[in-house]
Amino acid sequence: MTQDPTQPGDALEVLLGTPGHRESLRHLAELPAREGQRAPWPAWAAPELVAGYRSRGVSEPWVHQVEAAEHVHAGRHTALATGTGSGKSLAAWLPALSAILAGTERGGSVARMRRRPTVLYLSPTKALAADQLSALHELLGAGGLRSDIRAATCDGDTAPEERDWVRAHADVVLTNPDFLHFSLLPGHERWDRMLRGLRYIVIDECHAYRGVLGAHVALVLRRLLRVARHLGAAPVVIAASATTGEPAATLARLIAVPVGDVAAVTRDTAPQGRRRIALWEPAPLEGVADPGALEDLRHDGADDPWATLTGVPDDLPRRSATTESAELLTDLVAAGRRTLAFVRSRVGVETVAALTAESLRERGAQVPTAPGLAGVPGVTGAVAAYRGGYLPEERRALERGLRRGDLLGLATTNALELGVDVSGLDAVLISGWPGTRVSFWQQAGRAGRAGADGVAVLIASANPLDTYLVHHPEAILEEAVEATTFDPTNTYVLGPHLCAAAAEVPLTEADLPLFDLPDTTLLEALTARGLLRRRPAGWFWNHARPERPSRLTSLRGSTNAGVQIVEGETGTVLGTVDGGRADAVVHPGAVYVHQGATFVVDQLDEHAALVHRDAVEHRTMATVDHHASLLGVTHRAQWGPVTWATGPVEVTSQVTGFDVRRPPSMEILGSHPLEMPVRTLPTRGVWWSAPEDVLREETGLAPGDLPGALHAAEHAAIGVLPLLATCDRWDIGGLSTALHPDTGMPTVIVHDGYPGGAGFAERGFDAAARWIEATFGAIASCRCAHGCPRCVYSPKCGNGNSPLDKAGALAVLRFLREVTPP
Structure with missing residues (x-):
């Protein structure tokens, strides 16, 4: 059009x-326009593929495509991090499909067919895998190769008979990490043909794998490489990413190889x-x-x-x-x-x-x-x-x-x-x-x-961060993009994957470096819990257990089973909510909105929330009581009277009631008590504390003003941390108090929202000075008089955003800026 x-x-x-x-x-x-820079097709590229690309308008590839493809063809793990629309797929498909064609002999023996090169493509979304398959079919058709290279998607939506065909015949399998974890690796014997011939693994949009999801995906990839090597394959890994910080280090951490073993291509030579x-x-x-x-x-x-x-x-x-x-x-x-x-x-x-x-x-x-x-x-x-x-x-x-x-x-x-x-x-x-x-x-x-x-x-x-950014454009336009943050050594993430790996191929001490294990302590702990069994040949999954090891965890960051939201009269499943959040969002009496219709929750248990349809005008919001215990200090910094620290934190929370509110003003119409279970989250946090008398003297705040000032500063700090760490405000939480029992002083804590942590708190500690400066700027940039959602109000505050003191928060943050070393 x-x-x-x-x-x-x-x-x-x-x-x-x-x-x-x-x-x-x-x-x-x-951003000015940029001309593209082309390079000749590599000599090793299959002529049919080159013809296919040329018929689709690619006369010659861009320089960065050839550079990455040469690394891949030479057997180097390669991270290609260039801009949107720069043609990263060609850099992967050119060597991968050329290898399949080079390893194909029509009419060869069954043994030769079992060694035929295969390629596994991993996408974070089904839509992207489907899009890639469509483009791949067009390329193969243009080169007259549809009968020579068989490509297919295989995921949770694939019918059983289609899966059988993929296992038996596909040269290129497009899937996602979830399918690897829940289906392919647990049943790897049935994928023997593909895994024995596995030559390349393509990880598309690898910058999407951050935080807990990134830790899970790293461990799935390590399990995949372990099984492939056990079957005699030595696949080369190609990671395609948006322009991101430290792409080589990210891929190296994903697959547990030295960063020197990864080639990085970051100069974008496509036109713009x-x-x-x-x-x-x-x-x-x-x-x-x-x-x-x-x-x-x-x-x-x-x-x-x-x-x-x-x-x-x-x-x-x-x-x-x-x-x-x-x-x-x-x-x-x-x-x-x-x-x-x-x-x-x-x-x-x-x-x-x-x-x-x-x-x-x-x-x-x-x-x-x-x-x-x-x-x-x-x-x-x-x-x-x-x-x-x-x-x-x-x-x-x-x-x-x-x-x-x-x-x-x-x-x-x-x-x-x-x-x-x-x-x-x-x-x-x-x-x-x-x-x-x-x-x-x-x-x-x-x-x-x-x-x-x-x-x-x-x-x-x-949002405080949005307010800051539109008034500080240099924070977007002049700062380098973030490096992806994830921690595969998080024992809450690692433990279930070790169980799954033991079920695939028994674990031995030779596997410790692959999983970043310094010793056998974690394996022994899993054995003591009855999850693994120790034998002379290594650690085996305990098959006497009723569950499958792949079902011990979800890749999406929660160890809690999802709670289904079910309409009681019809049995229709309206949706799901993470079990860790169910108490706050589908408690009895909560209003649930689905496709514009409102439902009221009648009953909640660990598996389901039963609701009935009711055209109510009000909305509900839970009141949550939070506490955090500081269990130790991993790193500490002393800036004058202010102590910064990071370490393990145990967060307890309990939904104690809910408010009934009338939109759009959200005035409170009434409050109702609840007695929901106490939930415990072992995680990691970053915190600062200062003596009360120093804080009051330096800020001019009265003792009664400190709780509101600290609370407002905490909210803004949570909103701004995503500027410095690859997280979202919903990946982290926090609390503040004028007297914390573990420090004996006024304290503000920000913690990761996942069991065992996700690496965000540590990033906040490392960038504390920038974090405080940006938080102060976010509040100061907002033109409201007393506080609003753009500076100190939080959309997930369990205390009703009370007390909050915007002016007090600015005074506290100004003091922190003054004591921060240059």
Whole structure:
């Protein structure tokens, strides 16, 4: 679909042409266009593949593609970290498919066929694997190779008969780490043919594997390499990533090899059109209720019942990022500009799409119906939503519609951040900071792909970090992207994988370095718990146990089983919630929102929450009592009277009641007590403490003012830490107290939200000075009088965001800045 020539020729002009929008633009940066640099095809590349690429318009590859492909062909583990749309796939497929063709002899013996080279491709999402398979089939078809190389996806959705075919015949298997963990590795005997011939492992979008997920995936990959080596294979690993910090070190840590064994290719030589980055602060509310405010403050990525702020204070001056995104998307679609709007939550995605469609109807905009999308529910025009939870065929139809230009506007979660090939977009809207610079540049890179110009707009949400960033653009534009943080030595993560590995091939002391084990202590502990059995040949899984070892853990960061949300009358499963959060979000009396319908929870146990449908007007929010015990100090720093430390922390929490609130003001209508179980989280934290008399003297705060000041500083610090660590505010937690029993002083603690920790607290300790400076800047940049969601209010505070003292927090943080060494 082409642009309307009567409209302004530039997406940014469209946005700034609306009255009042120019005041929302806080900063505009221009990244100049760049010409591409090509290189000859490698001499070893299969001629049929080269012909296939040429027929698809690739006359010669880019220099970085050839550089990476040469490393891979030479047998080196390779990390390729270049920008969105730079053609990273070619660097992997060229050597991998050439190896399959070189190792194929038609009419050969069965033994030779068992040694035929195979390739395993791993994707963080099913959508990306499906997209890669489609592109791979097109390439093979163009080169006349569809009968020579057999490629197929295999995941949890694959039918049993299709899996049998893949195991028996596929040369290239596209899957995900979850399938490896739960199916392929536990049944590796049935995958003997593929694993014996495994020549290459392609890890796509490897920057997505951070925190606890990254630790799990690292251990799955180590188990995969261990089984492959046991069967005589020595696969080369290729990791494709967005531009990220320390790519070689990340891959080395994922697969447990010395960093010197990994070749890194980071210079992007693909062409790039002019790209402009706009930092945008939503317009003032002007006293009008904001229809997107509630969704904007909802728990990122969740469809949970209610995880919003406790209220919108009177001095909140600006509209929500959700509503602003919908208005900007409306402007762009009405002007014929193809736009992708990234939204943090599934509910937010639906809200942006619905508000945009409604606004277009109200304006009478002549937006054509998207052809080929009649079968997708809710898609009646050229605007749609895209998120997890849709049927696979619906997602594929939406992806095709976006590629063809049938869809002018698509609101999406970060599902379309990861590699799905979408080019020719005029603009990208990013509703709220996506968590890391890696993700920001990955999303922004969707604008102006294939060498065209594009505009990316970051719309600040109600978050201290967003406030800081739109007023400090250098923190985005002049800082290097983050290195991926994960810790595979976390015993809460490592223990279950050792059990799974022992079931695959018995563990021996020779395996200790592969799993970063200094000695056999953890294996002996697992044996004492009855999970493993020690024999002269090594450690074996205890097959007398009823569970499968792969079911001891989930790769997605929780050791708690998911709780299903079930409609009592019909037995319909509406969704699931992590067991560790169930007490707070689906307790008896909680309101659960699903596809716009409201349900009330009647009963909760460890497996399910029973609900009934009820069109209630109110919402609920749990009250949670938190405590944290400091169990030791791993590292300590003394800055004058202030002590910084990091170490193991035990966090206990208990839901003690819930408030009933009326949206949109979220005023409290009533409170109800609850007696939910006490939950314990052993994790790691970072904290600072200072003597009370020093703190009061230096800040001028009265004793009664300290709790509110520390509480507000804690909230802002949690909101800002993602600037320094590859985490999201929902990956971490915290608490503050004017007298902590373990320090005997006022103390602020920030801790990882996962058992055993995820590495985020340690990153905060290492960057403490920058962290404090950025936290102070986030609060000082906010123009509210007494505190709001953009500075010191938290969307997950279990104490009702009370007490909070914005001025006191600034005084405390100013003092910390003064004692911080340069």
